[in-house]
Amino acid sequence: MKNVDDLIESAAELAARGLSKGEIADELNVSRETASWLVERSDATTQSESDDGAVDTASTTDTATENGSRPQDIHVDWSAIGRDSKRLSHVAAAMADLLAKHGEDVDLTIGIEKAGGPVATLVARELETDLGTYTPSKHQWEEGDIENLGGTFSRNFAGIRNRECYIVDDTITSGTTMRETIEAIRAEGGEPLACVVLADKQGIEEIEGVPVYSLLQVISVGTDE
Numbered sequence: 001m002k003n004v005d006d007l008i009e010s011a012a013e014l015a016a017r018g019l020s021k022g023e024i025a026d027e028l029n030v031s032r033e034t035a036s037w038l039v040e041r042s043d044a045t046t047q048s049e050s051d052d053g054a055v056d057t058a059s060t061t062d063t064a065t066e067n068g069s070r071p072q073d074i075h076v077d078w079s080a081i082g083r084d085s086k087r088l089s090h091v092a093a094a095m096a097d098l099l100a101k102h103g104e105d106v107d108l109t110i111g112i113e114k115a116g117g118p119v120a121t122l123v124a125r126e127l128e129t130d131l132g133t134y135t136p137s138k139h140q141w142e143e144g145d146i147e148n149l150g151g152t153f154s155r156n157f158a159g160i161r162n163r164e165c166y167i168v169d170d171t172i173t174s175g176t177t178m179r180e181t182i183e184a185i186r187a188e189g190g191e192p193l194a195c196v197v198l199a200d201k202q203g204i205e206e207i208e209g210v211p212v213y214s215l216l217q218v219i220s221v222g223t224d225e
Contacts, residue, residue, distance in 0.1 A: 004070075007028060007030075007038055007075060008038050008041045008042050009042070010027075010028060010038075011024055011028065011035065011038035011039050011041075011042050012039070012042030014027055014028075015039050015042065021035045021036050021039055022035070022136075022137075022138035023114075023138075024038070024039065025138060025173075026114055026115065026138065027114075027115075028075065029075060029076045029077070029078075029115075029170065029171045029173070029199075030073050030075055030173065031071065031073050031173045031174055032138060033071045033073075034071045034073040037070065037071050072220070073173070073201075074201050074218050074220055076171050076198075076199045076201065076218060078170065078171075078198055078199070081198075082115070082118070088118065088119070088122060089122050091119075091198065091215065092119055092122030092123045092125075092126060093122075093126050094215060095119070095123050095168065095196045095197075095198070095213075095215060096123045096126035096127050096196075097126075098194075098196050098213040098215075099123070099127065099166050099194050099196055099213065100127065102166075102193045102194050103193075105164065106127070106129060106164045106165060106166060106193055107129050107130055107163065107164075108129050108130045108131075108132060108158055108160070108163045108164070108165035108166070108190075109123055109124035109127060109129045109130070109131055109132070109165060109166045109167075109168060110132045110133065110134055110165050110166065110167050110168065110181065110185065110192075111123075111124075111131065111132070111133045111134070111168050111169070112133075112134055112136060112167065112168065112169040112177060112178070112181055113133050113134065113135040113136070113154075115169070115170040115171075116133075116168050116169035116170055117133050119168050119169075119170060119198070120133070120168035123166070123168050123196070127166070129165075129166070130157075130158035131157050131158055132153060132154070132157045132158045132159065132160065132165070133153070133154045133156075133157050134151055134152070134153050134154075134181050134184060134185075135151055135152050135153075135154065136151045136177045136180055136181065137150055137151045137180060138176075138177060151180060151181070151184055153184070153188070159188075160185060160188035160189060160190035161189070161190075162189040162190060163190050163191075164190070164191045164192075164193050165185060165190055165191070165192055165193065166192070166193060166194055166195070166196065167181055167182065167185070167192050167194070167195040167196070167210075168195070168196055168197070169181075169195070169197045170197060170198050170199070171197055171198060171199045171200070171201065172197050172199070172200045172201060172202055172204055172212070172214070173201050173202070174202065175202055175204050175207055178195055178197075178204075178207050178212070179207050179208060182195075182207060182208045182210055183208070192210050193210070194210060194211050194212075194213065195207065195210055195211070195212045195213065196212075196213045196214065197212070197213075197214045197215075198214065198215055198216065199214060199215070199216040199217070199218050200212065200214035200216070200217045200218070201217075201218045201220075203217050203219060
């Protein structure tokens with residue numbers, strides 16, 4: 001079971017490999033704000049180690065929380081599914097079943113990179129559709145506004161070409177990436193009919209008029225102190 005310190009360590013490893021904060025958010029299935037916080041905390045830990053030669057991780061985390069409020073988020077770890085192709089194919093079949101009621105005329109499935117790509121591949125196979133992929137703008141994001149960044153459709157896969165399509169991703173954290181993908185598809189002349197994800201952390205039923213389905217809705221329940 002992962003805790004915050006594990007996530008901070010993972011964020012540090014990903015940052016050291018050159019991933020942007022937006023890509024780290026995608027890898028850890030957390031919001032961009034949470035990814036930024038984790039990277040900042042890992043930097044604080046590294047600085048403490050260099051200054052003192054040793055570090056009390058719990059103490060560092062507590063101090064960092066005092067200096068910058070910890071974001072409210074939920075980490076979803078679905079690696080037990082993702083690392084096994086048989087398990088992933090069964091889950092993709094369930095996701096495809098959620099989409100199937102929208103008719104048999106849809107012939108394109110769009111996967112949101114990175115994690116949504118492999119899932120979309122298996123969903124497309126179940127639904128017997130072509131496959132396209134979209135890389136969202138958050139993969140370029142480091143700091144500040146994201147509006148000036150742009151996502152891209154891969155030319156290695158099927159194009160939109162004024163087609164109806166489904167959208168597949170692994171998780172919804174805030175809905176921003178799904179909204180961006182819907183808008184990008186429409187800008188290409190396509191029409192998204194439905195979206196499906198493994199886990200929805202917001203309980204979203206539709207975005208921009210497009211229904212959103214999920215196998216799991218993860219709801220945070222807390223009390224005010």
